[in-house]
Amino acid sequence: MILERRWYIVQTYSGYENSVKIALERRIESMQMEEFIYQVMIPEEIRQERKADGTIKEKLVKIFPGYVFVEMVVNDDSWFIVRNTPGVTGFLGSSGGGTKPVPLPPDEIIPILKKCGLMEVPKLDIETGEKVRVIGGAFRDQIGTVDAIDQEKQEVTVLVDMFGRQTPVELSFEDIEKL
Structure with missing residues (x-):
């Protein structure tokens, strides 16, 4: 049986997303799980904020605070490694009690990947009126x-x-x- 690599959402303590990402990447490498866990991502975007003095400052903001996205093949080992990483509170879509998580559908993850620059955004060479x-x-x-x-x-x-x-x-x- 060939399992498919899919995107999953991992819940973390708010503010610990970066440390969870680093810890998870270290665990993947040290436990040789690169063939099952492919990417760990924190969706972020640049937002412009106007300061009190009128200047505009760019700030990197987490789109989904408290969540880390993981592209992986879910098997017993990969699932164990991710959910037992320090700071991880569980998988989104998993009801607990040992149930495997539910992957994100492609129509939900593709816009997020495009927004974060991990997926090519096709350019349209058509103008209105054509x-x-x-x-x-x-x-x-x-x-x-x-x-x-x-x-x-x-x-x-x-x-x-x-x-x-x-x-x-x-x-x-x-x-x-x-x-």
């Missing part, structure tokens, strides 16, 4: 006009002709191509 062909989803092979572009969500709003009317449809970048 004609595109829909290549995926229910509107496949429809021709439409780009009405709006949301870079953060990786979505475009395309006006397609439905029953003689221009209808806005939200699609991902991968579902359209430039004409």
Whole structure:
């Protein structure tokens, strides 16, 4: 049986995320678990704060305080190593009593990985007003006009002709191509 590597959320004491990450990385190396535990990540982003004197300061802020994300294959050994790391209080989605944790679904982890720069964000070379062909989803092979572009969500709003009317449809970048 081949187990799949997936992302899991580990709960920590608030403020101990960095020490848990360091301790977990040391345990992975010392116990030769690199083939089961791949990455340990603390999702962070840069936020701008305006100080009282009017200057703007950039600050690195944890997106999910009290949580560390771990990409791993869950087996008895890898699960034991992670949950017994000092500062770890448990897995999110595990009801305790020896139950294995529930992995994050891809539609939830992919935006987090993109935001943290661990996953390539595709650039769209299309501007509003341009004609595109829909290549995926229910509107496949429809021709439409780009009405709006949301870079953060990786979505475009395309006006397609439905029953003689221009209808806005939200699609991902991968579902359209430039004409």
